[in-house]
Amino acid sequence: MAQLTYRDAVARAITQEMEHDPNVVFLGEDVGGAGGVFKATVGLLERFGPERVRDTPISEQAILGAAMGAAMTGLRPIAEIMFADFFAVCWDLVANQIAKSSYMTAGQVSFPLVIRSGNGGGLRFGAQHSQSVENWAMAVPGLKVVAPSNPTDVIGLFAAAVRDPDPVMFFEHKGLYSSKGEVRDGEIVDRLGSAKVLRTGGDATIVALAAMVPRAVAAAETLAERGIEAGVIDVRSLVPLDTQTILREVSATGRLFTVEENPRLCGWGAELVSIVAEECFNYLDGPPLRITTPHIPLPSADALEDMAIPSIERIVTTIERAMQS
Amino acid sequence: MTSTLDEPAAPAGPPGIDPATLHRPEGSVDVPIQIALYRQMVRMRKFETRAYDLFMENLVKGTSHLSLGQEAIAAAFGEAMEEGDYTFATYRGHAHTLARGTSMTGVMGELLGRSCGVLSGKGGSMHLTDVQRGVMGSYAIVGAHLTIALGAAWSAQYKGERRVAVAFFGDGTTNIGAFHESLNLAAVWKLPVVFVCENNMYMEYTPISAVTAVANPAADRASAYGLDSILVDGNDADAMYLTARDALDRARNGGGPSLIEARTYRSSGHSRADPGKYRPDAEVAAWKAYDPIVLYRSRLVARGVSEADLDAIEEMADGDVETATVNAKASPAPGADVLMRDVWADGGSSWRN
Numbered sequence: 319m320a321q322l323t324y325r326d327a328v329a330r331a332i333t334q335e336m337e338h339d340p341n342v343v344f345l346g347e348d349v350g351g352a353g354g355v356f357k358a359t360v361g362l363l364e365r366f367g368p369e370r371v372r373d374t375p376i377s378e379q380a381i382l383g384a385a386m387g388a389a390m391t392g393l394r395p396i397a398e399i400m401f402a403d404f405f406a407v408c409w410d411l412v413a414n415q416i417a418k419s420s421y422m423t424a425g426q427v428s429f430p431l432v433i434r435s436g437n438g439g440g441l442r443f444g445a446q447h448s449q450s451v452e453n454w455a456m457a458v459p460g461l462k463v464v465a466p467s468n469p470t471d472v473i474g475l476f477a478a479a480v481r482d483p484d485p486v487m488f489f490e491h492k493g494l495y496s497s498k499g500e501v502r503d504g505e506i507v508d509r510l511g512s513a514k515v516l517r518t519g520g521d522a523t524i525v526a527l528a529a530m531v532p533r534a535v536a537a538a539e540t541l542a543e544r545g546i547e548a549g550v551i552d553v554r555s556l557v558p559l560d561t562q563t564i565l566r567e568v569s570a571t572g573r574l575f576t577v578e579e580n581p582r583l584c585g586w587g588a589e590l591v592s593i594v595a596e597e598c599f600n601y602l603d604g605p606p607l608r609i610t611t612p613h614i615p616l617p618s619a620d621a622l623e624d625m626a627i628p629s630i631e632r633i634v635t636t637i638e639r640a641m642q643s
Numbered sequence: 644m645t646s647t648l649d650e651p652a653a654p655a656g657p658p659g660i661d662p663a664t665l666h667r668p669e670g671s672v673d674v675p676i677q678i679a680l681y682r683q684m685v686r687m688r689k690f691e692t693r694a695y696d697l698f699m700e701n702l703v704k705g706t707s708h709l710s711l712g713q714e715a716i717a718a719a720f721g722e723a724m725e726e727g728d729y730t731f732a733t734y735r736g737h738a739h740t741l742a743r744g745t746s747m748t749g750v751m752g753e754l755l756g757r758s759c760g761v762l763s764g765k766g767g768s769m770h771l772t773d774v775q776r777g778v779m780g781s782y783a784i785v786g787a788h789l790t791i792a793l794g795a796a797w798s799a800q801y802k803g804e805r806r807v808a809v810a811f812f813g814d815g816t817t818n819i820g821a822f823h824e825s826l827n828l829a830a831v832w833k834l835p836v837v838f839v840c841e842n843n844m845y846m847e848y849t850p851i852s853a854v855t856a857v858a859n860p861a862a863d864r865a866s867a868y869g870l871d872s873i874l875v876d877g878n879d880a881d882a883m884y885l886t887a888r889d890a891l892d893r894a895r896n897g898g899g900p901s902l903i904e905a906r907t908y909r910s911s912g913h914s915r916a917d918p919g920k921y922r923p924d925a926e927v928a929a930w931k932a933y934d935p936i937v938l939y940r941s942r943l944v945a946r947g948v949s950e951a952d953l954d955a956i957e958e959m960a961d962g963d964v965e966t967a968t969v970n971a972k973a974s975p976a977p978g979a980d981v982l983m984r985d986v987w988a989d990g991g992s993s994w995r996n
Contacts, residue, residue, distance in 0.1 A: 343801065369801060375831065377824035380790045384828065387794020387808070390779060391729070393801065395794070410821075414784050415791065421985050421992075422766040426774045428988035459994075460986050483988035511996060559995040593995075 319502055325495040327469035328358035328434075331476035332396060334505060336366050339394060342480060345372040345381055346398025355400055356436055356495050378404050382411035382433065389431040390419075394480060402437040402451045402489060409454075416485045417460030429485045432476070437465065438529055438579055439627055440493035445615035448492075448623070450579040452527070453586055455487040456556045462510060463556040465489040467531035469499040471554060474508025482510060491528040511558030515567060519547035522573040522637060525564060525590060527553045530577040530628060537577075537633035544634075546641050548575075556586050564590065565598050572603030575637055577628050582613040604643075609636050657876050657906045658929035664859075665906075666875045668885035676722060677943055680880045681953065683718035684936050686960045687738040690747060693964045694737065694754055698915050702972070703754045707768040708735035712878075712910030715935035716841050717742045719883035720809055723891055729779045729795045729808040731788040734769035736781035739811055745773040747967035752974050759974035763981050779808075786821030788812070789838060793825055796834035796894075807894040808836045815846030817860040826868040826902060835894035837887075838902045841877060843909040848921055861904035870902050877905030878935040881942075910934075 322330065336342045344362065346354075350373040353360035363371040374381050378399055385397035399405055405412060412433070420428050439448035455463045462484055466472045472490065479486035516531070517538055526534035531552045538548040549567055553560070568574045574594050576587030591606040609628045617623055656662040672680070691709040698707060710717060713735075721742025724730070732739040740750055745761060753760030754768050761773055769783040779795060782788035792810035799806040816822050817840060829836050840861035844851055857863035862874040875886045883905060890901035908930035912919035919927075940953055986992035 372832075375824075375827060377828055379787070379821045380793060380824035380828045383787065383790020383792075383821070383825070384794040384797055387779075387791040387796070388798040388801075389794070390774075390791075391795045391798040393798050410784050410787050411790065415782065415787050419772075419780060420988065422762060422770045423772040423774070423780065423985075424763040424765050424981065425985035425988075425990060426762075426772050427780070430988070459992070557994050561995045 319500055321498050322469045322501040323495065324469050324472055324490070324497050324499070325356060325358045327472035327501060328476070328490060329360055329362060331473040332359065332362055333365065334473065335477055335480040336370060341392065342394045342396065343370050343372070343388065344396045345374050345384060347374055347376055347381070347400050349373060349398050354398070356492065358490070358495060378408035379411055382408045382416065385431050385433065386411060386416050386429060389429040390427045394430045396432045396434060396480065399433060399435040401447050402435040403446050403449050405435065405451055405454065412455070412461070413458045417458045421460060428483050430483045432479045432486045432488050434488040434490060436492040437489035438491040438493055439616050439623060440529065442618055442620050442623060444618035448616040452487070452489050452556060453580050453584055456586055456589070457584070460485070461557060462486040463489070464510060464554065465491065465528040465556070466554060467491070467494065467528050467552050468497070470501050470506065471508065473501065473506040475510065475554060477507040478510045481507070486510070489528065493529045497532070510555050511560055513554055513560035513563040514552045515549065515563065516552055517550040519549040519571065521546050521571060522548040522575060522641060523551060523567045523571045524548050524575045524577060524633070524637070525551045525553055525587070526577040527556070527586065528579065530579055533628065533630050533633060534577045536630045537637070540630070540634045541637060544638060546638065548637060553586070561593055565594065568594050569598045569601040572601055573641070574606040575640070576608045577633055578608060578610040579627055580611060582610045585610055604640065607636065607640050609633055657878055658926070658933055660906055664874055666873045666886060668882060668889055670885050672881045672884050674946060674948065676884065677881070677946070678948065678956070679722050680718050680884060681939055681943060682956050682960070683721050683742055684714040684880065684939065685957055686963065687714040687717060687741055688936055689960045689964045690741060690750070691737060693968060695911070697755065697968070703768070704756060705767055706914045706916065707754060708914050709911050710735055710738035712930065712934065713841055713843060713907045714738055715880040715883050715939070716839065716877050716905045716907060717811070719880055719887045720839065723884055723887035724777070724807070724809060727777060727804070727806050728891070729777050729792065729806060731779055731792040731795070731808060731810040732771070732781040733788065733812055734781060734783040735813065736771050736811070737768070740771040740773060740778050740781065743773065743776040743778050745771070745776055745778060747963050748970040749773070751967040751971040755971045756976065757971050757974035758977050759970060764977040765981065765985070785816050786819040789816070789825035790821050792836050793828055793834055796829070796836035797832065799835055805895050806835065807891050809839060810836065811839045811841060813846065814840060814842040814844065814851040814860045816840070817864060818855060826864070826870070826900070829900035830868045830870060833897070833899040836900045837890045837894055838900065840902070840904045841907055842904055843907050845909060845913065845922070847913045848917065859904055861902055865902045868902070870900065873901065873903045875903060875905050877907035878933055878938065880935060880939050
């Protein structure tokens with residue numbers, strides 16, 4: 319057992335998987351010599367050498383194309399796209415090529431690759447370096463989408479992603495890199511498509527992802543002090559989506575609240591609300607409610623960014639008000 | 644058998660191109676290989692011609708992009724590549740797929756959207772793939788597959804395999820970012836990859852010269868990536884074959900990437916919907932007179948190959964195309980069972996529990 323930061327968990331996860339399988343290779347901008355701009359890949363180049371840990375030019379299309387071509391010919395590449403916002407310059411590879419080629423070729427090829435990327439806001443980077451874009455990926459058939467909220471899940475879900483035979487978009491949250499958690503020793507391998515119930519409560523169910531998870535947990539603690547018992551589910555994986563766990567919990571409490579960092583329209587919570595409405599409508603005691611960033615680009619100033627992204631206080635007051643009405 | 648002095652005067656070269664600028668590869672091509680090249684080209688020509696006829700009958704739906712007039716390039720690489728090498732083609736990829744030995748019925752069936760198609764009707768004309776024969780896919784977004792070829796080459800390099808990845812693309816591709824990203828990374832990593840620009844003079848409907856800063860859209864960019872500038876007569880199957888062999892050898896032996904610009908002409912329009920009326924009549928006529936198959940046939944005859952042998956190749960190709968057409972027409976449409984399959988490697992498409 320050790321205290322590990324989310325950032326160190328990334329390096330440990332990559333190390334674990336590169337030791338586990340010699341066909342695992344890693345490429346991206348500044349990932350080797352520099353140890354990553356978020357210092358999440360420190361020591362990998364020294365440990366595994368330049369054949370397996372490859373620094374690339376600023377060429378996001380080439381990075382993802384190389385990962386795709388390598389995956390379809392027997393390697394299991396890990397590609398880093400430094401900021402998730404940069405997916406906008408290489409989305410052809412993600413959405414048109416990697417996601418669709420297994421289907422289009424009637425299964426002749428598969429793509430055991432992981433694309434990891436720094437996602438999300440809170441670091442005052444402004445609108446082009448702060449977005450939560452997991453819903454971009456979720457909208458494309460053929461991609462698995464994962465976003466861990468704590469160091470143990472970083473390792474376990476990353477290992478599951480690398481060992482998965484399909485392309486996995488692995489969204490690390492930039493705002494969580496310095497957060498810490500207890501991580502057990504030894505190999506950790508989790509399972510994609512499994513949500514985790516972090517807290518049970520009979521009054522309401524809060525479903526959250528990545529950096530919104532610790533906020534949801536903190537909000538639930540405050541709500542409990544005010545007499546509202548809210549359970550918290552960490553979705554962890556948007557595709558595959560563990561609807562059974564969520565439907566079970568929501569059916570028990572009768573209330574669903576999603577906490578999403580993404581801008582309002584077409585966030586993952588919208589899909590979840592639709593599933594809940596279709597499949598456990600009769601168990602609901604009130605309307606499902608989404609707590610999201612407004613439908614705006616993220617501003618830079620700390621005062622503004624804090625107003626935009628759901629805060630613990632906003633989660634608490636929104637749920638409290640809804641439960642009282 | 645060797646070349647003889649009584650061979651007819653070689654055509655001057657591709658119309659409108661200064662012959663002095665063309666790459667003249669060393670060596671000669673043996674007759675058995677020449678016959679194989681001829682067979683490849685004839686099969687492609689007859690296949691594409693039939694595909695066009697089938698569009699007209701509305702049996703091929705959607706779109707399709709033909710390689711009519713450009714056969715020498717795909718044929719040359721088809722013969723020069725080794726088993727285990729990787730082909731990355733574009734949406735104009737019927738010829739490149741056939742060149743690796745993919746069944747004609749499989750390709751024709753795919754065009755017709757039938758069960759016998761190489762992709763069970765799920766990919767269509769623009770996505771032909773036959774991994775067993777090294778055809779790693781045909782890609783319909785300009786530029787993408789150059790980056791993907793990098794990865795296949797990287798994989799071969801990493802595993803110490805002597806495989807080469809070959810990416811074919813049109814002149815239009817030279818103006819998209821992925822082209823430049825690919826050349827740079829291939830050069831920096833010294834990857835075993837050959838980039839083959841089929842310059843047919845038109846990016847879709849617009850003359851490439853009207854939208855490109857240099858005269859030779861690929862060859863003139865090579866020096867920016869430390870690569871040799873190679874401009875070759877893409878309608879001369881021998882020149883193409885020798886150039887292909889050199890580039891493949893170089894890549895296979897650790898010499899890194901090559902960029903080849905093959906000058907050719909698309910004798911049909913860009914796609915099914917395009918009659919190609921924007922092209923000057925004189926240009927079309929000049930290139931028609933420089934047809935790669937007509938040229939090659941007279942060269943083979945001059946080398947002593949009998950007309951009867953060449954006719955037999957044509958007849959066999961006719962028979963193969965007819966068989967493929969009959970098979971494809973007889974094959975049923977794909978059923979609902981394939982619709983929801985193969986999103987994931989386990990064969991399924993489930994996104995939730």
